[in-house]
Amino acid sequence: MSIHEWFKRKQKAKEPVQTRERLDIPGNLWVKCYKCGQAIFSRDLEANLKVCPKCQYHFRLTAGERIRQLVDEGTFKEIDPKVRSRDFLEFKDSRPYAKRIEASILKSSLSDAIVTGTCQIAKQPAALGIMDFSFMGGSMGSVVGEKIARLIELACEKKLPVIILSASGGARMQEGIMSLMQMAKTSAALGKLRETGLPYVSICTDPTTGGTSASYAMLGDINIAEPNALIGFAGPRVIEQTIRQKLPPGFQRSEYLLEHGMIDVVCHRKELRLTLSRILNWFNER
Amino acid sequence: MKDKSKKLSGIMLDFEKPLQELYDKLDNLTAVSDEGKLEMTEEIRLMEKRIESARRDIYSKLTPIQIVQVARHMKRPTTLEHIDSIFTDFVELHGDRNFADDPALVTGIAKLDSRSVVVMGHQKGRTTKENIYRRFGMANPEGYRKALRVMRIAERYNKPIISFIDTSGAYPGIGAEERGQAEAIAKNLREMAELTVPFIAVVTGEGGSGGALGIGMGNRVLMLEFAIYSVISPEGCASILFRDAKRANEAAVAMKITAPDLLELGVVDEIIKEPIGGAHSDGKLTSHLIKAAIIKNLDPLLKLSHRELIADRYNKFRKMGVFLED
Ligand SMILES: [Zn+2]
Numbered sequence: 213m214s215i216h217e218w219f220k221r222k223q224k225a226k227e228p229v230q231t232r233e234r235l236d237i238p239g240n241l242w243v244k245c246y247k248c249g250q251a252i253f254s255r256d257l258e259a260n261l262k263v264c265p266k267c268q269y270h271f272r273l274t275a276g277e278r279i280r281q282l283v284d285e286g287t288f289k290e291i292d293p294k295v296r297s298r299d300f301l302e303f304k305d306s307r308p309y310a311k312r313i314e315a316s317i318l319k320s321s322l323s324d325a326i327v328t329g330t331c332q333i334a335k336q337p338a339a340l341g342i343m344d345f346s347f348m349g350g351s352m353g354s355v356v357g358e359k360i361a362r363l364i365e366l367a368c369e370k371k372l373p374v375i376i377l378s379a380s381g382g383a384r385m386q387e388g389i390m391s392l393m394q395m396a397k398t399s400a401a402l403g404k405l406r407e408t409g410l411p412y413v414s415i416c417t418d419p420t421t422g423g424t425s426a427s428y429a430m431l432g433d434i435n436i437a438e439p440n441a442l443i444g445f446a447g448p449r450v451i452e453q454t455i456r457q458k459l460p461p462g463f464q465r466s467e468y469l470l471e472h473g474m475i476d477v478v479c480h481r482k483e484l485r486l487t488l489s490r491i492l493n494w495f496n497e498r
Numbered sequence: 499m500k501d502k503s504k505k506l507s508g509i510m511l512d513f514e515k516p517l518q519e520l521y522d523k524l525d526n527l528t529a530v531s532d533e534g535k536l537e538m539t540e541e542i543r544l545m546e547k548r549i550e551s552a553r554r555d556i557y558s559k560l561t562p563i564q565i566v567q568v569a570r571h572m573k574r575p576t577t578l579e580h581i582d583s584i585f586t587d588f589v590e591l592h593g594d595r596n597f598a599d600d601p602a603l604v605t606g607i608a609k610l611d612s613r614s615v616v617v618m619g620h621q622k623g624r625t626t627k628e629n630i631y632r633r634f635g636m637a638n639p640e641g642y643r644k645a646l647r648v649m650r651i652a653e654r655y656n657k658p659i660i661s662f663i664d665t666s667g668a669y670p671g672i673g674a675e676e677r678g679q680a681e682a683i684a685k686n687l688r689e690m691a692e693l694t695v696p697f698i699a700v701v702t703g704e705g706g707s708g709g710a711l712g713i714g715m716g717n718r719v720l721m722l723e724f725a726i727y728s729v730i731s732p733e734g735c736a737s738i739l740f741r742d743a744k745r746a747n748e749a750a751v752a753m754k755i756t757a758p759d760l761l762e763l764g765v766v767d768e769i770i771k772e773p774i775g776g777a778h779s780d781g782k783l784t785s786h787l788i789k790a791a792i793i794k795n796l797d798p799l800l801k802l803s804h805r806e807l808i809a810d811r812y813n814k815f816r817k818m819g820v821f822l823e824d
Contacts, residue, residue, distance in 0.1 A: 296822045306741075383730070388729055388753040388755070390763065393711075396815040396818070406688070422708075426680040426712075430678070443680075454670045
């Protein structure tokens with residue numbers, strides 16, 4: 213076997229698209245792992261933090277699930293729950309943007325692609341932002357940008373460390389240039405946080421790409437990634453079309469970024485809370 | 499005029515085709531006149547006037563996708579050409595001091611009249627060979643890191659920064675990703691927000707996404723009349739949202755990417771008029787108009803303190819976004 217063949221065998225077939233609905237159907241007791249095909253009893257999957265016990269594939273989580281997994285029970289206090297998107301460009305592709313927002317709110321019971329608030333993690337206070345991919349692919353529009361900027365400003369005021377979990381395909385095209393400007397807004401806010409001397413931990417989950425990666429997701433004092441998350445600026449398809457070359461195995465995955473020096477820690481979901489508490493504790497020591 | 503008609507004829511955009519016929523007539527008149535058979539001065543003058551007014555007419559009602567074509571025009575003046583016309587004593591500075599020099603993004607020191615400034619911008623090529631060397635103005639992480647390095651020089655010596663934006667986006671390549679394209683742009687955004695010197699960004703051609711914004715967080719953002727500025731190219735938007743790259747014209751309309759749209763949204767502060775027929779019809783005049791706008795916008799910024807300049811920039815970008823809250 214040549215090394216090329218060996219690599220080919222190691223390469224997985226196309227990543228299947230996962231939908232939340234499949235897991236939410238009541239009575240759907242068995243879930244098939246999207247990666248290895250293993251049938252997993254729903255309750256076991258939940259108990260395992262939605263990580264496949266066989267292949268360690270990390271299923272995508274909702275903001276609610278993240279809070280339950282990471283935050284001390286009952287300590288999460290949401291801020292700005294009423295900030296909502298507005299279709300100010302009257303943007304229409306296959307559906308009007310206004311309708312898309314409505315449908316996403318109904319489907320996810322979120323107001324937009326991020327939930328922000330204050331919380332405690334292992335008794336240590338923090339300002340926490342959690343993106344939710346199920347809301348329009350976690351795309352960053354005015355609301356995501358505004359809620360992040362406010363979260364950071366609140367952190368500056370209350371002297372809290374900031375943690376943001378990203379799960380986002382990038383900027384929200386339906387808001388045109390305004391979504392691009394959110395990159396500037398959030399990064400500028402992080403500059404203030406830094407001037408104030410407060411720490412920022414960024415956690416990249418699957419996926420963290422486009423405008424999200426090119427702003428707050430890559431600016432952590434410490435950048436953490438969940439295993440095998442897609443993280444990068446340009447989409448793999450765009451790169452392939454531009455350079456007309458096959459991409460190397462594992463390209464733009466967490467482990468690849470770690471190897472290239474872009475990520476501090478690749479952290480299994482089981483270790484995430486512990487790792488965060490250690491980091492917060494390290495910063496908190498006076 | 500004769501020279502000009504020849505130069506333009508090869509590179510006419512679709513919507514400029516009506517001008518071709520007039521140019522042909524002009525060429526005939528000039529030929530007859532040159533042969534000395536007939537005195538045609540008056541007819542030539544009239545034909546030139548007709549061309550001028552036809553051009554003015556065409557350019558006064560361009561659609562967004564036509565403006566995209568003008569913004570990407572092969573003969574549109576490039577950053578180095580603007581630098582050459584606007585500034586003196588330019589010394590190009592190369593390299594990010596880490597990995598490489600990026601020819602897709604040029605930086606340097608120069609004089610704006612008697613004032614020392616730092617200049618930078620995306621650099622497209624004119625020929626295929628040049629464009630391959632310049633990566634069509636699509637910068638690698640090294641370009642953004644070089645830009646930041648040179649911005650720091652500006653800050654250290656208290657000199658204003660002027661940037662020229664003309665890129666379809668940051669380069670999508672394997673190496674660019676491996677060396678942290680996202681991180682390079684993100685870091686520039688954070689650091690630009692905190693610069694203690696006046697900063698003017700001018701969108702001269704294509705303002706493509708994060709690759710444009712990566713050198714674009716000026717206290718003032720100016721934009722040429724037929725430049726574009728968008729979160730994704732119309733083709734990219736069309737292929738994702740409309741599932742058909744050929745519907746770029748619809749995407750161009752929907753995304754609001756023209757200078758008047760962006761002025762209304764508050765993303766740019768001022769539109770710089772282009773010569774009739776677009777910047778490519780008179781590069782020198784375009785540079786001259788840009789220079790006047792830079793000077794006008796720079797003057798009030800020079801009176802601000804370091805702290806005021808940072809606050810001015812922070813507030814400018816902090817305000818951006820449209821949402822509901824009840
Ligand atoms: Zn599995």
